[in-house]
Amino acid sequence: MKKWKFSLVLLSLLSVCSGKIFAQQSGHSPVSTYKNPVIPGDFADPSVIRVGDTYYACGTSSEWGPAYPVYSSKNLTDWQYVGPVFADLPEWTMGSYWAPELFFRNGTFYVYYTARRKADKQSFIGVASTKDLKKGFQDHGVIIEWTKEAIDAFVVEDNGKLYITWKAYGLDKGREIEILGAELSDDGLKVTGKEFSLIKADPEGWESGGAEGQAILKRGKYWYMLYSGNACCGDKCDYQVGFARAEKLTGPWTKYEGNPVLSGDSSWKCPGHGTVVTTPDNRYFYLHHAYSGTDFTFTGRQGLLSELTWDDATGWPVFRYGKTPPVQAEMPVTARVVASSKPMDKADKKRVGFPWVYDVSFPKPVFSEQNGSIQIENSNPIPAGNFIGLTVKKGDYTFSAEVKTSKDLKQNIVIYGDANNALGYGIQNHEITLWQVKEGVFEVIKTQEIPEKYDHVRLKLQSRKGRFYELSWNITGEKTSAAAHTVSIQAPWLPRWDRAPRVGMNVSGNKAGRSEISAVEMEYDESNSNK
Numbered sequence: 001m002k003k004w005k006f007s008l009v010l011l012s013l014l015s016v017c018s019g020k021i022f023a024q025q026s027g028h029s030p031v032s033t034y035k036n037p038v039i040p041g042d043f044a045d046p047s048v049i050r051v052g053d054t055y056y057a058c059g060t061s062s063e064w065g066p067a068y069p070v071y072s073s074k075n076l077t078d079w080q081y082v083g084p085v086f087a088d089l090p091e092w093t094m095g096s097y098w099a100p101e102l103f104f105r106n107g108t109f110y111v112y113y114t115a116r117r118k119a120d121k122q123s124f125i126g127v128a129s130t131k132d133l134k135k136g137f138q139d140h141g142v143i144i145e146w147t148k149e150a151i152d153a154f155v156v157e158d159n160g161k162l163y164i165t166w167k168a169y170g171l172d173k174g175r176e177i178e179i180l181g182a183e184l185s186d187d188g189l190k191v192t193g194k195e196f197s198l199i200k201a202d203p204e205g206w207e208s209g210g211a212e213g214q215a216i217l218k219r220g221k222y223w224y225m226l227y228s229g230n231a232c233c234g235d236k237c238d239y240q241v242g243f244a245r246a247e248k249l250t251g252p253w254t255k256y257e258g259n260p261v262l263s264g265d266s267s268w269k270c271p272g273h274g275t276v277v278t279t280p281d282n283r284y285f286y287l288h289h290a291y292s293g294t295d296f297t298f299t300g301r302q303g304l305l306s307e308l309t310w311d312d313a314t315g316w317p318v319f320r321y322g323k324t325p326p327v328q329a330e331m332p333v334t335a336r337v338v339a340s341s342k343p344m345d346k347a348d349k350k351r352v353g354f355p356w357v358y359d360v361s362f363p364k365p366v367f368s369e370q371n372g373s374i375q376i377e378n379s380n381p382i383p384a385g386n387f388i389g390l391t392v393k394k395g396d397y398t399f400s401a402e403v404k405t406s407k408d409l410k411q412n413i414v415i416y417g418d419a420n421n422a423l424g425y426g427i428q429n430h431e432i433t434l435w436q437v438k439e440g441v442f443e444v445i446k447t448q449e450i451p452e453k454y455d456h457v458r459l460k461l462q463s464r465k466g467r468f469y470e471l472s473w474n475i476t477g478e479k480t481s482a483a484a485h486t487v488s489i490q491a492p493w494l495p496r497w498d499r500a501p502r503v504g505m506n507v508s509g510n511k512a513g514r515s516e517i518s519a520v521e522m523e524y525d526e527s528n529s530n531k
Contacts, residue, residue: 032331034077034305036268038287040393042300042500043069044232045099045152045213045273048076048287051109055277056133057287058085058100058111059303062499063418064357064391065089065364067097068113070133076277076285076305076332081355082133085111090126090139094118095360098498099213099273103155103188105162110188111137112153112164125153125166127189140189146180147172152212152273155184158249162188165198167212177201177210179227181249196250201229206260207242213273215286216249219310223249224317226286228272229260233498235297239270241288243316256316265324266293268304276308279332284308284317290325295395298466300500307332354520356388357502359419365506375514376507378409383435383442384422387414389504395466396525399503402458402476403427404516409509411517413459415469417494417501425471427457428509432473434487446487458519461503467492476519 039046043059050056055073066084073079085100096116103110110129117124125144128137144150144164148171155164162184169175178200183193201211207229214227225244231237242259246252264270274288286308289301307320307329321329358365365386366377380386390399403411405427412426420440426433427450434446450457454475462470472486494501503522507515 033328034331035328036304036325037302038077038305039071039079039303041302041391043303044289044301046287046289046303047101047275048277049102049104050277051104056102058102060099061097063095063360065360068100068111083136085128085137087136089360090115092117092141096123099152101153101155105188107131109133112155114151122148124150143190152214154214154216156216163249164191165214165216170210176203179211179214198251199227199244199253199255206240215275217276221247222315225253226276232272237270239272241272261323262306262319263323264290267327268325269293269296271304271325283332285332295466297495298500299392299395354390357391358388361419373516373518374505374520375516376505378507378509378513382419383424383508384414384416384419384437384506385508387416387504387506389416389502390522392466392500392503394524396464398460398462398523400458400460400521401505401517402456402519405430405455405457406513408511409507409513409515411507411515412505413461414506415491415494415501415503417496421494423491423494425459425461427459434471436491438493448485
């Protein structure tokens with residue numbers, strides 16, 4: 001069984017590797033290929049741009065902070081985490097950090113993002129900018145406030161002028177969902193023009209559930225749009241992708257008669273909402289999301305790459321590998337070179353820490369990492385409070401941590417959907433407890449006493465397909481199986497409608513204090529992986 005193992009001491013993240021292989025085609029030279037997903041784990045609504053020889057991608061973080069993870073790549077298939085757009089959340093926002101769209105112009109990176117406003121709990125579009133992605137973005141506040149909701153921004157340049165497009169009327173009764181556009185100021189920071197309509201969702205068509213996630217590009221005499229329709233998220237999703245085109249950005253736009261052009265199958269479910277980028281040799285790639293057919297909502301909407309070609313007879317784009325996302329496809333590079341699927345070497349692993357995330361519904365947990373130990377302050381009294389976690393890349397994994405026992409504090413490893421839906425396994429004062437919070441109701445499922453002589457215990461969670469869990473403990477340094485104890489449980493209620501659970505740690509109790517957690521490891525079982 002092949003495994004990748006990452007530790008807190010040696011690694012933090014986790015370079016995203018696509019795992020290349022060589023495919024031999026009959027009568028042709030070997031072709032280097034990649035396998036989807038190229039950005040594994042919960043990375044919905046991806047936006048991608050190319051600046052010089054480097055690609056940058058950014059995705060939805062939903063109710064997780066820091067907001068909007070950013071990755072970079074040289075080939076569209078091997079991605080390295082850069083950092084978040086916002087290490088500190090914009091003051092006007094409170095959550096729903098959706099659909100960030102990257103844009104680059106005159107040496108400046110922009111991100112046009114959706115967030116829920118504190119003042120009225122409605123989602124609108126903000127804008128931020130930076131000269132250096134590694135330093136994060138400066139927020140410039142709300143740029144689009146439109147009736148009850150404005151989401152899914154996308155910006156294009158036409159004859160030197162900037163235009164922003166967005167999804168409107170999603171929450172307005174009696175109004176058809178519509179994609180609108182308007183001219184922007186030259187600095188890209190405010191709307192200056194009157195809105196105009198691009199397309200409306202057809203209540204009788206395949207996109208009767210709505211149209212959103214538009215990506216617009218120019219080729220020849222036409223502007224082309226890829227847009228998504230129907231239910232994006234959750235186990236009842238039916239997301240699909242369609243085409244439209246127009247000779248002028250302001251329309252009229254014509255929808256493709258063959259819509260939808262991209263739908264789900266047993267490998268990848270509910271594909272959609274992405275961005276098109278071109279390679280230096282003029283190939284077109286659509287970076288979009290879809291759910292794994294195996295792990296489904298438990299690992300979230302993952303980042304997939306699908307290539308577009310062009311039908312010269314009709315002038316319309318075509319997905320190269322058919323109407324479903326490819327499991328394996330030709331690399332988006334001209335050179336035929338072997339790329340390693342190994343994790344980063346030890347030198348690289350020491351350079352960054354685990355990319356911990358937290359629930360933005362609460363103040364950011366106070367924690368520190370020193371000498372291989374994580375100390376989380378007990379400042380949130382709810383059972384699942386003070387949680388810090390990792391985005392799960394694949395449903396088959398083992399997460400473990402060594403804990404120094406405390407009389408006053410319960411230190412837990414946790415699978416966290418939100419504060420009202422979590423599963424924990426922890427120790428306090430020589431008592432191991434398996435607990436859950438389901439729909440806000442806390443319940444202790446099982447307890448077990450351990451001998452007082454043990455002051456360090458290793459807690460372990462083994463996950464299969466993201467939904468079948470085995471939790472166990474053993475004594476650090478003891479190899480005897482008699483010291484290990486295991487309990488099995490399922491928690492199908494953990495995924496939230498638009499996000500996957502995270503796995504990590506928290507501390508709880510009635511007294512102030514800090515956790516003492518060390519030797520944290522995240523290990524993925526790759527024996528049945530597509531990668």
